[in-house]
Amino acid sequence: MFLEVQCPLCLEDGSDIDNSLILLGDDQQNMQCTNCGFASNSKYKGEIGDILENYPDDFIGVCRKVNDRWWIPAIYNTEKYMIAPKIVEDKLTWVIRDQSILNAEDVSMPTFYDAYVVIQMMETRSGQVQQQTSDNS
Numbered sequence: 001m002f003l004e005v006q007c008p009l010c011l012e013d014g015s016d017i018d019n020s021l022i023l024l025g026d027d028q029q030n031m032q033c034t035n036c037g038f039a040s041n042s043k044y045k046g047e048i049g050d051i052l053e054n055y056p057d058d059f060i061g062v063c064r065k066v067n068d069r070w071w072i073p074a075i076y077n078t079e080k081y082m083i084a085p086k087i088v089e090d091k092l093t094w095v096i097r098d099q100s101i102l103n104a105e106d107v108s109m110p111t112f113y114d115a116y117v118v119i120q121m122m123e124t125r126s127g128q129v130q131q132q133t134s135d136n137s
């Protein structure tokens, strides 16, 4: 089961998108926003240094606390691609990585949503290509 609700971070940023936050409905209350890319769960409360032990300071610097809960930029996986946060000069950016190519070049994206739209498109296209290939055989 999962639910789509309004993301408190996007709301705080003035967005009126009301279904970008996906709640997985598991015990840990895991959730990730498909608009801003931030994720949280029931354990992300308290001191950020305790939650993200051994994380670099610049990463901790872009985490956000909203409604007494910490939100961190999170990796998003699809079948073939991965979107990962990358901090460049203390600013949060995102990269797309092709999981099927070893040592593939990261493709930089300014926002999570840009990356999300691009991988949706690439997944759809590669799905169609596979379909055509199997039709021909």
Ligand SMILES: [Zn+2]
Residues within 6 Å of the ligand: 007, 008, 009, 010, 011, 020, 033, 034, 035, 036, 037, 038
């Ligand atoms: Zn969001």
